[in-house]
Amino acid sequence: MAEPIIKVENLAKMFLSKERKKGAGRKKKEVHALKSVNLEILDGEVFGLLGPNGAGKTTLIKILTTLLIPTSGTAWVNGYSITKEEDEVRASIGCMLMGDRGLYWKLTGRENLDYFGALYHVPKADRTKRIDELVALLKLGDFIDRTVETYSSGQRMIVAFAKSLVNDAPILFLDEPTVTMDVPTARELRRIVKELNEGGKTILYTTHLMHEAEELCDRVAIIDHGEIIALGTPGELKESLGHEDVVSLEGIFPEATVSRLRAVPGILEVSVTAEDSGRSKLDVMCGNSRAMLPKIIEAVMGDGATIEEIKPKEITLEDVFVAKTGRTLAVDTRVVGEKAVRGRGG
């Protein structure tokens, strides 16, 4: 049984946020970004942190990486306290938290890696060797000696990823590392993440791409409104939905369709993902899709909707997320369901 390499105890973070309302001046409002979070991440696992924007996952990562000081509670990373042994915590981790930001544009990629290697106290000889290894591993040879200002967004992302590996730390924090990468590069990065994990690194990986989480993560925590609302292996989380089925419909649906569907007995949850073209996708969660299908079609068609495609769907982490939070993780999420009425916090 692996030991926890990251341990979080009752971690909370409260911000004072200034609200500017017309005619009312500025008013300070308390925002509870994290509410007494408890968590253990085991040595050698890939741990996924899932949640929509504002759920609190970035706040959690920033606290664990010592960028933020918690309001209460504490955590240990690699056995070091995040509030009392900050330098040791920083020395234990490699981070990619800001996408393609965090690089000096007037320096070359190699100069950036060398610079950050020095900041991580990597001796010069080891640094040079490590950078050469990373150039080969991540195939940076074509552009590593050009200044970063000439890079494409994807190239900056991959150099930022290389930066997180320059000190070869035992723990990696990767926050949406594939977000601006093209498909082949993202796939390659996921392959490397797997390799690094097989080599013994513990990886905390945040993403809103469910397939990434399913592909990479040994365990996953879903965080929403500053609280961990689900935790387990992807398999366990999917099983937690019981014998529920999902029916996916694509087409053009009037606004009332969702409420009509939700009123149908036997339907547990409905999520909507809208597209720019006016088309949308409905994921309908129900007990038995075969039995429910005629009722679903009747409810949708009775409202003058156009169904272009209808198909049963395997339960995914996305469905777990929808079931737990009442909304999808997609950027163009439309809030549905009673749980979602709470709105976004954190």
Next chain:
Amino acid sequence: MGFGLGRPGWRASVGVIWSVFRARLKIITRYKGAVLLESIIPVIFAGLPILLGSAVAGSEQAAADNFFRYTGTAGQSAADFRLYMMMGSNTFMVVSLMLWLIGYWVRREQETGTLEALYLAPAKRLHVLTGVTSYTLVRSLIAFVTATVLGSLLFQVNPLSGSFGAALAYLLLGIPALWGISFFFGALVMRIKEANSVIQLLQWVLAFAMGVYFPVTVFPLLLRWTAMAFPPTLMNDAIRSSLLNISSIYGPWYVVLALMLIAAWTVPLLGYEFFGLVERRVRRDQGVGQF
């Protein structure tokens, strides 16, 4: 579980200082002509009061006579008048560059996300700041020497005529206090997340307070004492009085030296402490990454 390839220790700390210093120099040299162009500015700034003095007094010698009589140092030549203005302008540039470069550095790092990247690394704040301030020192001194050479040729003055060694010593002794003030300024920029407006305002307040074109003895009493308590004023006066062999407004040389030593010791400590306090507050609040 260890730290990967990281090997903390004094060698690593020196490595941080050197890497930060070298990276800053590399970056500025990739902006073509930046250092040379900023060296021309004080020469232009010195030309303004010299020409204005001549225009008001009727001749340059009359301007020099009036100026030195009014400021309590009669009997100096027109060349000394030009040297006075030039050295004031050049010293102001050193002070200005050292303060603003730190302010712009903090702001730029905030905007590009590299400040957050710095805070993710185990390198100590002191070492990073030492690297950056070493860079600002070198850049300021390059600009100072270039401006002095250019100004000496243009205004036909000899900056080596007075106690040049003493002036140089005062310049170097004044640097730690400037670092201290720059830490205050850097902390302010980190907190308010804005550099331009603060710099635009403080630039002229600074020029006024440190007596770029005049000794601060011309100020009313309260303003004079306030200005004299400002370390750049002390540094400026010490350099000029050495080069021109005129008396310092602070008193005999040993008083000037003692004051400079006190400033060199206390101001950096206070500035560094203030930087740490602000940084901690920022980390308790929204974090250094928010810009």
